[in-house]
Amino acid sequence: MILKETFTLSNGVSIPKLGLGTWRIxxxxxxxxxRNAIDVGYRHIDTAQAYENEHGVGEGLRASGLTRDALFVTTKLVAECKTYAEAKGRIDGSLRALGLDHIDLMLIHSPQPWSEFREGGHxxxxxxxxxxxxxxxxAAGKLRAIGVSNFERGDLDNLIDNGAVAPMVNQILAHVGNTPFDLIDYSRGKGMLVEAYSPVAHGGLMKNTALAAIADRxxxxxxxxxxxxxxxxxLLPLPKTVNADHMRSNAAVDFVISDADMATLRGTENVAEYGDASMFPVFGKERQIEGATGTAP
Known part of the structure; x- marks a missing residue:
């Protein structure tokens, strides 16, 4: 069962292969x-400072009754945090909000502030x-692993070439029809696990008849x-749902897609419509509602 399987990060830390995203909850x-997700069997919960729900996530973790080492918790520094002093304070703030003595994985949410996402600034x-x-x-043991989100090659090189520790994770938008294979391969080549947020395109693939035909097989x-x-x-997918039945369904993936069908899926053009999520920068500047500056998954 996929909920019992793990990847191993470059520093030896085990991370469950499927996580629950909590964006916009x-x-x-x-x-x-x-709590419902943990009851279903999820052991990996992904949140962020920008989601403004870390305190509630921590409450759910404690209510589960499981020991701390049975759970894997990820959070992210807000994209606008670009100084040492602020980052240091915000790391401690997440520990307090979550009510934890350590966080399993913490990421920089974006290389640019959301208001300047992919506008040329590095x-x-x-x-x-x-x-x-x-x-x-x-190094102090507050975080078991560190990484980034939405980072492109130049952003990664900056940390790899000038930092003391290489990123262990790059969390990116990746789904059928929008899979950045070059970035995935580059990140892996530098020792990173790649996580895929919005693996169902924020629901944008639900009505795709071609995918439905493959799924039926x-x-x-x-x-x-x-x-x-x-x-x-x-990749490590992070589907988001508030429905316990959907959580169970999302974890019932112990089948194998054939090589032929994988080739078809890899070659699928992006036909997803992101709905009300289109206002957020990561879903494409061309899709962004003029003036929107929201946070991202």
Whole structure:
């Protein structure tokens, strides 16, 4: 069962192969969602400072009754945090909000602030400042692993060439029809595990008839097919749902997509419509609602 399987990060830390994303789940609701996910069998929960639900996530973790070492928790520094002092304070703030003595994985959420995402600025100096704060927290045992999210090749090189510890994870948007193979291969070549957020394109692939036909061959749903696709590429998918039945379904992916069908899926053009998530920068500047500056998964 996939919920019992793990990847191993470059520093030897084990990380469950499937996680639960918590983007856009409100603080008041997220504790029960997390508890439900843990009851289903999830052991990997992904949150972020920008989601404004860390406190509720921590409540859900404690309510599960499981020991701390049975759970893997990821959070992320806000994208606008580009100084050592602020990053240091925010790391401690996440520990307090989550109610934990350590965090399993902490990421820099974006190489640029969301208002300037992919607009040409690199923020190399600021990213190094934030990264050094993560490195120090890692050395102090506050964090078991450190990494990044939404980082491209130049952003990664900046940390690899100038930091003391190489990133262990790069969490990126990846799904059928939008799989950045060059970035995935580059990240892996530098020793990183690649995580895939929005593996079902924020629901944008649910009505795709071509995917439905492939899924039918495996008696699977489109979300199951998309999650399995990521897993067979060696990615760690982070589907988000508040529905316990969907959590179970998303984890029922113990089938194997054939080489021929994987080739078809790899070659699928991006036809996903991201709906109300289109306003967020990571879903494509051309799709972004003019003036929107929201946070990302």
């Amino acid at each position: 409100e603080e008041a609701a997220v504790a029960q969602v997390v 923020f190399h100096e600021g990213n190094l400042e934030a990264w050094r704060a993560l490195e120090d927290a890692y 495996y008696a699977a749903s489109i979300p199951q097919l998309c999650i399995r696709y990521c897993l067979q590429l060696g």
